[in-house]
Amino acid sequence: MRLIFLGPPGAGKGTQAVRLEEHFGIPQIASGDMLRHAVIERTPLGLKAKEYMDRGDLVPDDVTDALVGERLGMKDAEKGFILDGYPRNVHQAEFLDEVLEEQGARIDRVVRFEVDEAEIIARLSGRRICPVCDSVYHVVAKPPRTEGVCDLDAAALLQRQDDTEETIRHRFEVYHEQTSPLIQFYELQGLLTTINAMATADEVFDQLRAVAGESR
Ligand code: AP5
Numbered sequence: 001m002r003l004i005f006l007g008p009p010g011a012g013k014g015t016q017a018v019r020l021e022e023h024f025g026i027p028q029i030a031s032g033d034m035l036r037h038a039v040i041e042r043t044p045l046g047l048k049a050k051e052y053m054d055r056g057d058l059v060p061d062d063v064t065d066a067l068v069g070e071r072l073g074m075k076d077a078e079k080g081f082i083l084d085g086y087p088r089n090v091h092q093a094e095f096l097d098e099v100l101e102e103q104g105a106r107i108d109r110v111v112r113f114e115v116d117e118a119e120i121i122a123r124l125s126g127r128r129i130c131p132v133c134d135s136v137y138h139v140v141a142k143p144p145r146t147e148g149v150c151d152l153d154a155a156a157l158l159q160r161q162d163d164t165e166e167t168i169r170h171r172f173e174v175y176h177e178q179t180s181p182l183i184q185f186y187e188l189q190g191l192l193t194t195i196n197a198m199a200t201a202d203e204v205f206d207q208l209r210a211v212a213g214e215s216r
Helices: 013-024 031-040 044-055 061-072 090-102 117-125 165-179 181-187 201-211
Strands: 002-006 028-030 081-084 109-114 127-129 136-138 192-196
Touching (some): 002 013, 031 044, 031 061, 044 165, 109 201
Parallel strands (some): 002 081, 002 109
Antiparallel strands (some): 127 136
């Protein structure tokens, strides 16, 4: 099963990708997580990406294409994957098609997470992440057992640099301008399924299981 999760920032793509990864045993490939690790490790690629990420702009395509292209070539991605945050524009979607074609593979389904802007602001302003294991929390909807501390590895939780209200609004604009054309791109190929991402995390997960062919 090769899936793409498409949706605005804060729609819950990462939260659900982790659950699906555990449920179906296929890897989550999250371009944002990969880039954040490159920034923390101060690799040349991370240093190049940081300024774009802090502003809420898309990182140049050559950077993300190289990262994701390499990741898709790894053994564990042979049986399937969940692409979370990639592709983000039509160029990236075409690059992805080329990579998969070389592997004799193709995308099975593109899931569009539909959610409104007010909900996004509430979700992202309360989000906390673990810089070690990438676990995602929310101060109200999914608090850690101990405030400010990751349940899994006890690391101090952080607020993402791009989760300020001003940057969230800019990321939302970038999504509409550059990423939302992918809705039509994949609809025309008959690959698009839209889900209600305003629902609770459990309800969204049930919708995803149904998309993947499991009964609710
Ligand atoms: P990226 O990390 O991909 O960020 P994003 O797409 O903006 O998405 P988010 O991670 O903000 O949200 P999400 O949908 O995963 O929501 P989450 O599950 O965390 O990208 C960051 C940056 O990297 C980009 O701005 C860009 O600069 C760069 N980048 C990345 N990929 C790129 C690419 N391909 N090309 C170029 N640049 C790229 O949930 C959010 C919060 O809501 C959490 O607190 C969660 O607990 C809570 N929540 C989740 N589901 C629910 C629910 N159902 N009900 C209530 N709360 C919920």
